[in-house]
Amino acid sequence: MNKFISGLKFNENGLIPAVIQDSKNGEVLMVAYMNDKAVRKTLETMKAHFYSRSRKKLWLKGESSGHIQKVKEIRFDCDADCLLVKVEQIGGACHTGYRSCFYRKLKDKKGNIAVSGKKVFDPDKVYKK
Amino acid sequence: MNKFISGLKFNENGLIPAVIQDSKNGEVLMVAYMNDKAVRKTLETMKAHFYSRSRKKLWLKGESSGHIQKVKEIRFDCDADCLLVKVEQIGGACHTGYRSCFYRKLKDKKGNIAVSGKKVFDPDKVYKK
Numbered sequence: 001m002n003k004f005i006s007g008l009k010f011n012e013n014g015l016i017p018a019v020i021q022d023s024k025n026g027e028v029l030m031v032a033y034m035n036d037k038a039v040r041k042t043l044e045t046m047k048a049h050f051y052s053r054s055r056k057k058l059w060l061k062g063e064s065s066g067h068i069q070k071v072k073e074i075r076f077d078c079d080a081d082c083l084l085v086k087v088e089q090i091g092g093a094c095h096t097g098y099r100s101c102f103y104r105k106l107k108d109k110k111g112n113i114a115v116s117g118k119k120v121f122d123p124d125k126v127y128k129k
Numbered sequence: 130m131n132k133f134i135s136g137l138k139f140n141e142n143g144l145i146p147a148v149i150q151d152s153k154n155g156e157v158l159m160v161a162y163m164n165d166k167a168v169r170k171t172l173e174t175m176k177a178h179f180y181s182r183s184r185k186k187l188w189l190k191g192e193s194s195g196h197i198q199k200v201k202e203i204r205f206d207c208d209a210d211c212l213l214v215k216v217e218q219i220g221g222a223c224h225t226g227y228r229s230c231f232y233r234k235l236k237d238k239k240g241n242i243a244v245s246g247k248k249v250f251d252p253d254k255v256y257k258k
Contacts (some may be wrong), residue, residue, distance in 0.1 A: 002238075002239065002240040003239070003240030003241065003242070004235050004240035004241075004242065005240065006240070007240075007242075017146055017160065019148050019157055019160060021157060025155070026154070026155025026156070027155070028148055028150060028157065028213050030206065031146065031148060031206065031211045043235075043238055044238075073234055073235075074234065074235040075231040075232075075233060075234045075235070076231065076233060076234075076235075077159065077160065077223075077230040077231050078223050078224065078225050078227075078230045078232070079230075082160045082230075084157050084231045094206075094207050095207065096207050098207075101206035101207045101208075101211075102204040102205065102206050102213045103204075103207070104204060104205055105202055105203065105204045105205075106133050106172075106202075106203040106204070106205075109131075109172055109173075110131065110132070111131040111132030111133035111134065111135070111136075112132065112133075113132070113133065113136075
């Protein structure tokens with residue numbers, strides 16, 4: 001067994017969260033979950049794979065949109081229960097068309113929100129209905 | 130109720146993961162979990178608070194070490210089930226003495242690991258035994 005994977009701690013659902021970061025500008029693009037198989041497929045192909053909790057299946061990021069993530073580096077934290085994956089993002093990471101899923105920020109303590117992210121594609125044109 | 134907090138999706142354990150990122154150089158420092166109260170305390174004080182899953186209690190990051198995180202910006206993702214908190218990190222984020230908890234990286238596909246992080250303090254001197 002791969003020493004890296006055998007050292008990882010998956011949660012009670014067999015998943016480990018993965019922070020996906022742009023390898024060039026450091027922007028945090030998304031957080032998603034991998035199971036053991038997704039980690040293996042990511043390593044094997046150097047393209048990010050995840051486990052979709054809603055669809056309950058392995059998922060190659062970009063399989064519908066073409067917006068794949070080319071993996072440049074994989075890090076893991078002190079508890080070995082979280083991954084940090086540095087990638088080259090093709091297109092945008094977010095299904096809404098934004099480059100990063102974190103396109104909203106808290107504007108004030110009352111809870112008002114501001115949108116501050118870069119829209120890089122039109123989801124209606126990318127995802128077939 | 131704060132509109133921001135009421136819009137967040139906490140998981141089945143009442144927690145939401147928070148990616149902590151250095152607001153200056155973009156380094157991902159750690160990932161920890163907040164409950165509703167931790168989010169509120171973080172907003173109120175602008176110092177990062179978490180919920181410790183092992184100690185089962187609210188936790189001000191830096192309460193023992195002095196290594197607090199001054200919050201500069203709070204973002205949340207498209208599903209509103211993950212936070213991205215940009216901070217000014219005093220000292221180091223990791224209890225091992227490294228600046229970031231992600232101080233190890235995968236060196237090759239065989240699973241060999243390399244340590245590549247900056248050690249900024251000696252845990253034996255910071256944490257009282």
